[in-house]
Amino acid sequence: MESFAHILHPTPATLWMIVKVLLVFGGPLTIASLLTWGERRGAAMIQDRIGPNRAALFGRWPLLGLPQIVADGIKSFLKEDLVPPHTAGLLFWLAPMFAFIPAVMGFAVIPFGRSFTLGGADYHMSLLDPGNGMGMLYPMAIGAVAVYGILTAAWSSNNKWSILGGMRVSAQMVSYELAMGLAVTAVFMRTGGYDPHEIVAAQAGLWNVVPQFLGFIVFTSCMFAETNRLPFDFAEGESEIVAGYLTEYGSMKFALMYLSDYIHIVTASALVVTLYLGGWQVPFVAAPGTLLSVASFLGKLLFICWLFIWVRWTLPRFRYDQLMGLGWKVMLPLALANLMLHAWWMHRAVMG
Amino acid sequence: MAVVTRQVELNWLDRTYLWPVLKGMVITIRHFFRQLGTPSRKRFTLQYPDMKREMPAGYRGLHELKRSEDGAVKCVACFMCAEACPARCITIEAEEFSDLALTQGFEEKRPRIFQIDMLRCIYCGFCEEACPKDAIWLRKDYELGAFDRQDLRFGKWDLMNTYARQDGKPEIISDPKPAVPHVPVGVQEGPCS
Numbered sequence: 001m002e003s004f005a006h007i008l009h010p011t012p013a014t015l016w017m018i019v020k021v022l023l024v025f026g027g028p029l030t031i032a033s034l035l036t037w038g039e040r041r042g043a044a045m046i047q048d049r050i051g052p053n054r055a056a057l058f059g060r061w062p063l064l065g066l067p068q069i070v071a072d073g074i075k076s077f078l079k080e081d082l083v084p085p086h087t088a089g090l091l092f093w094l095a096p097m098f099a100f101i102p103a104v105m106g107f108a109v110i111p112f113g114r115s116f117t118l119g120g121a122d123y124h125m126s127l128l129d130p131g132n133g134m135g136m137l138y139p140m141a142i143g144a145v146a147v148y149g150i151l152t153a154a155w156s157s158n159n160k161w162s163i164l165g166g167m168r169v170s171a172q173m174v175s176y177e178l179a180m181g182l183a184v185t186a187v188f189m190r191t192g193g194y195d196p197h198e199i200v201a202a203q204a205g206l207w208n209v210v211p212q213f214l215g216f217i218v219f220t221s222c223m224f225a226e227t228n229r230l231p232f233d234f235a236e237g238e239s240e241i242v243a244g245y246l247t248e249y250g251s252m253k254f255a256l257m258y259l260s261d262y263i264h265i266v267t268a269s270a271l272v273v274t275l276y277l278g279g280w281q282v283p284f285v286a287a288p289g290t291l292l293s294v295a296s297f298l299g300k301l302l303f304i305c306w307l308f309i310w311v312r313w314t315l316p317r318f319r320y321d322q323l324m325g326l327g328w329k330v331m332l333p334l335a336l337a338n339l340m341l342h343a344w345w346m347h348r349a350v351m352g
Numbered sequence: 353m354a355v356v357t358r359q360v361e362l363n364w365l366d367r368t369y370l371w372p373v374l375k376g377m378v379i380t381i382r383h384f385f386r387q388l389g390t391p392s393r394k395r396f397t398l399q400y401p402d403m404k405r406e407m408p409a410g411y412r413g414l415h416e417l418k419r420s421e422d423g424a425v426k427c428v429a430c431f432m433c434a435e436a437c438p439a440r441c442i443t444i445e446a447e448e449f450s451d452l453a454l455t456q457g458f459e460e461k462r463p464r465i466f467q468i469d470m471l472r473c474i475y476c477g478f479c480e481e482a483c484p485k486d487a488i489w490l491r492k493d494y495e496l497g498a499f500d501r502q503d504l505r506f507g508k509w510d511l512m513n514t515y516a517r518q519d520g521k522p523e524i525i526s527d528p529k530p531a532v533p534h535v536p537v538g539v540q541e542g543p544c545s
Contacts, residue, residue: 042384044387045383045384046380046381046383046384046387047383048383048386048387048395049387050392050397050399053399217370310377310380311373313380314373314377314379314380
């Protein structure tokens with residue numbers, strides 16, 4: 001009963017928690033849906049096209065095509081929810097949720113602003129307060145779980161294309177997670193801890209991207225692979241396996257899968273920003289205000305999101321064996337070299 | 353047939369893969385900003401319902417049955433177009449009329465029914481070439497759509513009005529009544545004799 005009383009008489013801490021939940025849940029969702037617009041318009045601009053600009057609010061204000069998001073949402077809700085008869089019933093229904101939930105969960109530990117003190121209490125700008133013992137291991141673990149959503153979708157679709165896409169993705173994700181883990185280990189070593197707050201604080205003055213440029217390249221490439229974005233998008237392939245694991249999905253189930261892909265991009269960008277681009281740190285400002293730090297984080301986040309789009313429309317995709325070759329023969333040695341370099345560097349610093 | 357293989361020598365910078373990627377990204381972002389800075393009407397894309405391409409000279413689009421100044425059909429129902437038509441989409445039924453008036457061109461025949469099945473027409477323009485009176489033209493309209501097949505069987509009045517609005521001419525739905533049968537001076541020995 002005490003807990004219910006807690007809800008009825010909210011302390012500032014609980015209120016702050018509610019605000020944070022809304023922010024951390026709504027923020028990535030909003031950015032993800034904006035990304036679907038950004039992707040289409042950005043791609044159009046890169047390819048000298050125009051992109052979606054016909055959907056208009058109340059049929060009057062096109063607003064650069066932004067209402068397209070709303071139109072797409074309404075469309076996917078109202079479309080017939082077609083389930084092919086040969087699918088594995090319950091799993092087929094659950095797969096979009098398996099894909100969606102880890103995508104949203106990953107953002108929980110990312111500090112999206114500088115902590116501030118109000119009335120003697122510390123308010124931290126991340127859903128889980130620092131010192132929770134999970135730190136950056138949590139988004140990594142959640143990211144690894146995300147493959148189950150795709151694999152479940154692929155398996156339950158009972159379709160050759162789906163299963164081929166799912167198998168390719170799982171192999172790719174497992175291969176690239178190795179290099180990703182090693183790249184991140186170097187960051188943990190330099191920081192002396194894996195709490196994101198510590199990592200961000202340690203980047204004051206000099207962001208990790210400078211001393212660990214190699215690690216940054218490896219990590220970002222692995223993030224492209226983790227989010228199944230071009231040039232590593234082996235989940236789908238129109239000419240080979242139709243839409244991959246999405247082949248049998250339609251209406252809102254498809255939209256959920258699609259949206260979770262974009263939330264993955266947001267989370268991956270947040271990871272890149274936190275680990276390598278100084279999180280909420282503002283260049284040349286020693287102690288930025290809370291709002292400034294949030295704006296800084298958001299700006300960096302959006303830039304990396306744009307990088308995902310930008311690279312997608314620049315590079316052709318790899319062949320599957322090239323992808324595996326790159327993962328095992330290039331990314332893994334590079335990540336190891338980065339790790340060894342920093343280990344040697346730290347050893348030298350200690351030994352003098 | 354000889355197979356030409358072109359061996360590209362990559363220097364160490366290109367083989368890092370990172371540098372060529374950056375070069376490519378510079379190219380794409382340059383396109384991005386160039387397109388962003390171009391006003392909508394100067395872009396290559398024609399936003400179709402709002403902007404339309406001017407069809408080239410000699411384009412063969414929707415037909416028009418030409419009319420003389422008072423709105424009488426120029427066609428004399430000679431069946432040349434129907435004969436020339438490879439798709440056999442023209443149906444003509446001729447009728448006689450005897451009220452000779454100048455504006456009707458002293459003709460004695462005109463189509464009572466002139467029908468083109470637009471779904472069968474292949475827009476080859478043979479009818480246009482065959483017409484001795486220059487009465488049927490294939491012009492530049494290409495927006496032809498209907499909800500019903502029957503709506504695409506264009507009758508005589510449909511065909512005479514296809515370009516009426518575009519040319520600023522009134523739409524006509526019946527043959528004009530011959531004006532007071534007046535015979536101008538000097539044409540008594542004209543075509544009638």
